[in-house]
Amino acid sequence: MNTKTGIDHRILAALSYLGLITLGIVPGILLLLEPENRLIRFHSLQCLFLVLINIIISIFFSFFSCFLNYLGYIGSIFSCFIFLFLTVYGFILLGLVIFLAVKAYNEEFYKLPIIGDQVERIIFR
Numbered sequence: 001m002n003t004k005t006g007i008d009h010r011i012l013a014a015l016s017y018l019g020l021i022t023l024g025i026v027p028g029i030l031l032l033l034e035p036e037n038r039l040i041r042f043h044s045l046q047c048l049f050l051v052l053i054n055i056i057i058s059i060f061f062s063f064f065s066c067f068l069n070y071l072g073y074i075g076s077i078f079s080c081f082i083f084l085f086l087t088v089y090g091f092i093l094l095g096l097v098i099f100l101a102v103k104a105y106n107e108e109f110y111k112l113p114i115i116g117d118q119v120e121r122i123i124f125r
Contacts, residue, residue, distance in 0.1 A: 003034050013039045013104035017097045019047040020054065027051075042123050043104040049115040054093065061086055 003009050012030055019027040027044035034040045065082045068075035103110040111120060 003037060003040070005033055009034070009037055009039055010105045010107055012037075013043045013107075014101040016040065016044040016047050017101040017104065019044070019051050020093065020097050023055070024048050024051040038123060039104070039107060039109070042109055042119060043100070045119045045122060046100070046112060046115055049119060050112070053115070057089070058086070 003012060005012070012034065016027040016030050019025065024047070027047045030040055030044045031048075061082055065079045068079040068082070071078075100110060100112075109120075111117060
């Protein structure tokens, strides 16, 4: 099924997960271009919620890491562990985005545990 843009709706739903790279610009544009398509709206909003949570987590751990650096040698060691944690977190997030993009392309409304319920309330009310 084509959309107003002439692109298949499955491709646009999968592309909405590029929002984690662009900090939500792509899903925001897709929400403006395709307001009636439920598949695109669901996955775009789910990505926007995921971007918001990712920003909050990243800011928290960045400030915490900076604070630990002022505590001397031990704080710097813990700061390195936080950096390792954020690196692993980034790879897990990348895997999650690929998984969600595949689900979106297959026209599945795959809900993340907490985020998906909120998005579902917004989209299907």
